[in-house]
Amino acid sequence: MNPSLQGIGMTSLRTRERMIKRLSEQGISHQKVLAIMRDTPRHIFMDEALSSRAYEDTALPIGYNQTISQPYIVAKMTELLLRSSDHLGKVLEVGTGCGYQTAILAQLVDHVYSVERILPLQKKAKIHLWDLKLKNISYLYGDGHQGWPDYAPYDGILASAAPAEIPLSLLQQLAVGGVMVMPVGQNGHQTLQRITRKSSGYDIELLEAVTFVPFLSGKE
Ligand code: SAH
Numbered sequence: 001m002n003p004s005l006q007g008i009g010m011t012s013l014r015t016r017e018r019m020i021k022r023l024s025e026q027g028i029s030h031q032k033v034l035a036i037m038r039d040t041p042r043h044i045f046m047d048e049a050l051s052s053r054a055y056e057d058t059a060l061p062i063g064y065n066q067t068i069s070q071p072y073i074v075a076k077m078t079e080l081l082l083r084s085s086d087h088l089g090k091v092l093e094v095g096t097g098c099g100y101q102t103a104i105l106a107q108l109v110d111h112v113y114s115v116e117r118i119l120p121l122q123k124k125a126k127i128h129l130w131d132l133k134l135k136n137i138s139y140l141y142g143d144g145h146q147g148w149p150d151y152a153p154y155d156g157i158l159a160s161a162a163p164a165e166i167p168l169s170l171l172q173q174l175a176v177g178g179v180m181v182m183p184v185g186q187n188g189h190q191t192l193q194r195i196t197r198k199s200s201g202y203d204i205e206l207l208e209a210v211t212f213v214p215f216l217s218g219k220e
Pocket of ligand 1: 062066067068069094095096097098099100101102115116117118121142143144145160161213214215216217218
């Protein structure tokens with residue numbers, strides 16, 4: 001592997017292994033999720049000045065008032081999505097951000113369709129995901145309120161920004177049997193929810209209190 005991808009010191013495999021140990025202690029138990037997070041460099045998704053903090057369990061700034069989700073949240077949301085089925089085909093991600101969550105998903109499902117409303121963030125994410133040779137990802141510059149109807153229905157939907165209410169288009173674009181994981185709520189009072197589409201309607205589970213950036217309208 002290219003040395004900058006591999007990392008040294010605070011960005012090395014050893015540091016990632018410590019992160020994995022912490023995630024297990026925090027209750028993450030999906031072995032494939034843990035293995036992929038151990039092997040995926042997280043530091044390359046952030047500015048060099050912050051890369052030594054990449055494996056701390058904290059959200060860090062990625063510019064444009066946005067943050068990279070903390071490792072625990074990435075692991076938790078991915079695990080919740082994967083627990084729904086042994087094999088996920090198409091997954092819609094809303095909020096590409098720096099692309100780290102996208103990288104984890106792309107190694108666990110067939111194809112990721114990722115929507116981002118801030119163009120420079122999307123451009124940077126694409127470069128990093130390309131460096132990791134992850135090619136099963138399609139990118140849309142758009143407002144996630146509309147989802148991405150062209151490829152619907154999706155077996156899974158994951159949003160990493162919090163709307164006040166679940167957008168209707170996302171509910172409609174979820175396949176029957178599919179699962180959506182997203183934070184819902186306003187002003188710091190958000191709950192992580194898992195929504196499962198049944199042939200007769202939607203099951204909503206309220207999971208844990210979380211803090212995400214808001215799900216905004218329009219494009220920047
Ligand atoms: N998983 C990403 C999270 C970044 S923060 C990471 O770890 O880097 C949330 C992201 O959601 C931001 O990039 C923000 O621009 C994006 N976002 C917010 N509202 C959105 C919307 N309506 N459509 C698409 N992206 C949105």
